[in-house]
Amino acid sequence: MLNLRYFVIFLSLLVGLILMILPLPEPVQVYRPHWVALILIYWNMALPDRVGPWIAFIIGIIVDTSQGTLIGQHALALVIIIYINQNFHQRIRVMSLVQQAIYVFGLLVISQVIIVWVEGIMGRPPPILAFFGAPFVGMLIWPWVFIMLRDIRRKASIN
Amino acid sequence: MNQLHPREQNTSIRTLFLVSLCVVLMFVDQRFNHLEVVRSNISLVLAPLRYLVSLPVITVDWANEWLSSHTDILNENVVLKADGRILNARLQKMQVLQAENTRLRNMLGSSRKLADQVIVAELLSVDQNPYRQLIEINKGTNDGVALGHAVIDDFGIMGQVIHVNQYTSTTILISDPEHAIPVQFIRSGTRSVAFGNGSVDQLELRYLPATADIEVGDELVTSGLGGRFPADYPVAKVISIAKDLTRGFVTVLAKPLARLDSSREVLVVKPNNGITPE
Numbered sequence: 378m379l380n381l382r383y384f385v386i387f388l389s390l391l392v393g394l395i396l397m398i399l400p401l402p403e404p405v406q407v408y409r410p411h412w413v414a415l416i417l418i419y420w421n422m423a424l425p426d427r428v429g430p431w432i433a434f435i436i437g438i439i440v441d442t443s444q445g446t447l448i449g450q451h452a453l454a455l456v457i458i459i460y461i462n463q464n465f466h467q468r469i470r471v472m473s474l475v476q477q478a479i480y481v482f483g484l485l486v487i488s489q490v491i492i493v494w495v496e497g498i499m500g501r502p503p504p505i506l507a508f509f510g511a512p513f514v515g516m517l518i519w520p521w522v523f524i525m526l527r528d529i530r531r532k533a534s535i536n
Numbered sequence: 537m538n539q540l541h542p543r544e545q546n547t548s549i550r551t552l553f554l555v556s557l558c559v560v561l562m563f564v565d566q567r568f569n570h571l572e573v574v575r576s577n578i579s580l581v582l583a584p585l586r587y588l589v590s591l592p593v594i595t596v597d598w599a600n601e602w603l604s605s606h607t608d609i610l611n612e613n614v615v616l617k618a619d620g621r622i623l624n625a626r627l628q629k630m631q632v633l634q635a636e637n638t639r640l641r642n643m644l645g646s647s648r649k650l651a652d653q654v655i656v657a658e659l660l661s662v663d664q665n666p667y668r669q670l671i672e673i674n675k676g677t678n679d680g681v682a683l684g685h686a687v688i689d690d691f692g693i694m695g696q697v698i699h700v701n702q703y704t705s706t707t708i709l710i711s712d713p714e715h716a717i718p719v720q721f722i723r724s725g726t727r728s729v730a731f732g733n734g735s736v737d738q739l740e741l742r743y744l745p746a747t748a749d750i751e752v753g754d755e756l757v758t759s760g761l762g763g764r765f766p767a768d769y770p771v772a773k774v775i776s777i778a779k780d781l782t783r784g785f786v787t788v789l790a791k792p793l794a795r796l797d798s799s800r801e802v803l804v805v806k807p808n809n810g811i812t813p814e
Contacts, residue, residue, distance in 0.1 A: 391585075398582075398661055399589050403736075403797065429547065434554045438561075442578040443585075445663040445670045445699075445706060448571050449561030456558060460551040495562065496667050 382535045386428060389416050389526060390436055398443050410515035413440055414455060414488055418481060419526045421459050422466045424535070433459040450495050454488035461487070478519040485512035576701040583703045586660045586672055593800075653806040655679055657687075659799065660704060669712040669732065671695075673802060676703040684764055686805045692770035692793035693717065693758060694802060709796050710771070711736050719771050720759035724749040727759050730772060730790060736797045739772050741788040748786065750777055756790055766807055 393412040401409060413436055420428040437452025444451065462469070462484060469480055489512055565571045655675055663670035675681045677700055685697045687707045695715065699706040710717050711732040719730045719741075726748050730739040744750065754774040760767025772790035779786050 394582075395585055395589060398585065398663075400593075400661055430551045430554050434558070437558075438574075439578055439582070442575050443582050443663075444665045445668055446665055447562045448565040448574065449558035453555060453558035453562070456551060456554045460547065463547055499566065 381533060382427070385529065385533050385535060386420055386424075389420070389529070392416075394436075394439065394443065397440065408510045408514050410511055410518055411485060411488065413451075414458065414485060415481070415515055415519060415522045416526065417455060417459060418462055418484060419523060421462050422469055423527070423530060425463050425466050428459075429463060430456045430459050446492070447495065447499075450492055453495070454491040457491060458484040458488050474520040474523065477523065478516045481519045482512055482516035485515045488512075572699065575699055579699065579704065579706070580701040583701070586704060587674075590660050655681060655804040655806070657681075657802050657804055659802060663706070667713070667734075669695075669709040669715075669734070669736065669796070670698075671707050671709065672704055673707055673804070674704055675804060676701050676705050678702045680806065681705050681804050682806075685807065686758075686765045686769070688769060688803050688805055689794045689799035689801070691795060691799075692772070693765060694792075694794045694796060694799065696764060697804065707802075709736075710739060710792060710794075711796055717765060717771060718759045718761040719756040721750065722755045722757055723751070724754070726750065727761070728756075728788075730756065737791050738775075739790045739792055741790060743785050744788055746779060746784055746786050750774060750786070750788060752777060755793075763807070766805055769805075 390413065393416040396412040397409070417428065417433055417436060421433075433455040434452050437450075437455040438448060440446075440451040440455075441448050465480075469477060472480065486509070489508060493508060561571065657673040657675040657679075660672040660674050663672065671694075673681075673687070681697055681700055683697055683700055687694045687696060693710060695707045695709040695712070697705050698708045708715050709732065710730065711734065713732055713734045715732040716729050717739075718727070720727050726744070728741045728744055730741050733740050752774050756771045756773070758765040758767055758769045758771055770793045772792045774788055775791045776789045777786055778789070
């Protein structure tokens with residue numbers, strides 16, 4: 378079932394992209410979690426051979442276009458966190474959801490640091506709240522993302 | 537277990553390659569225009585997503601129209617008709633003035649045309665990057681939108697088009713920290729440049745001499761210098777003047793007249809051929 382597998386992964390990433398361009402009221406915007414990163418982390422954790430740095434790179438470029446950032450900015454962040462995740466995935470899989478969430482917070486902060494760093498190089502002052510706000514919300518929703526995607530993966534029997 | 541090592545090494549090399557590729561891409565994107573093609577093609581693919589995302593708003597608008605009662609519509613109709621009459625009357629006056637103006641300009645030998653061509657567009661989505669102030673609109677090259685066109689709403693200048701594909705385009709708002717617009721005070725005629733500072737209701741005018749004739753409430757219009765924005769469109773109104781005695785300059789804050797965060801219908805203005813240097 379090669380096609381179904383890729384279709385499901387593709388669809389979940391598409392939903393992530395939609396969630397990232399969905400209009401939100403101005404004050405809440407900085408707290409928007411990096412949905413695409415969460416979904417990529419899950420798929421990389423579950424299927425490290427299929428979803429790796431290359432897919433992270435391509436999705437990153439798409440996110441960059443949709444967010445109006447420099448081409449390569451989100452891609453760089455995603456490639457690096459997926460690389461880290463790939464090296465740890467076996468240990469993370471057996472952790473409890475809470476431990477996983479804390480680990481994911483770490484990854485999201487790394488990705489945030491890279492994005493803000495690039496913004497900083499270009500001379501745009503980053504708002505402080507956006508810095509830890511979004512990864513924190515990401516940490517809180519990780520268990521739900523994990524459970525939902527796991528169920529989807531089992532239903533579709535993607536291994 | 538032996539199999540694990542070559543794969544991991546492989547991933548490292550791949551990652552290293554991709555990381556350098558990202559850095560190169562960012563560099564190229566920052567300095568040159570070559571990646572505009574990539575951007576425009578990917579955003580073309582994303583256009584359906586943007587429509588999908590704006591669907592709830594469109595549906596609510598449509599439902600409101602559908603469900604508004606007969607009397608409401610009648611009342612609105614009366615108001616609109618009255619408005620229409622007033623506007624028509626003004627337009628008549630305008631036409632006379634415009635004709636007169638054109639005649640006078642012709643007499644002066646000026647080639648500047650008065651009527652700007654406009655394209656009506658709708659807001660699709662607001663870019664979610666908290667460091668930028670960008671909006672997506674639903675008109676692209678197919679409708680005649682091109683890079684650099686000014687975008688306005690009913691109250692004043694909103695921004696200019698910075699990326700465009702066949703069906704949608706991205707507009708940078710005048711409040712974006714990377715944006716600056718040449719302006720002129722209506723009352724005193726002083727010229728300046730208004731910088732965005734990242735908040736939707738503020739523009740900054742830096743380095744104005746302390747002796748400049750500026751008052752709170754002064755209105756700013758585009759000066760048309762630089763050729764990007766058509767001249768004489770309203771931009772902002774001065775809300776505060778900060779004099780710094782240690783330096784010879786004043787920093788003026790102005791509030792944009794356009795409703796940058798709430799306008800859904802916008803107009804794209806094609807610059808006049810007579811005054812654009814490009």
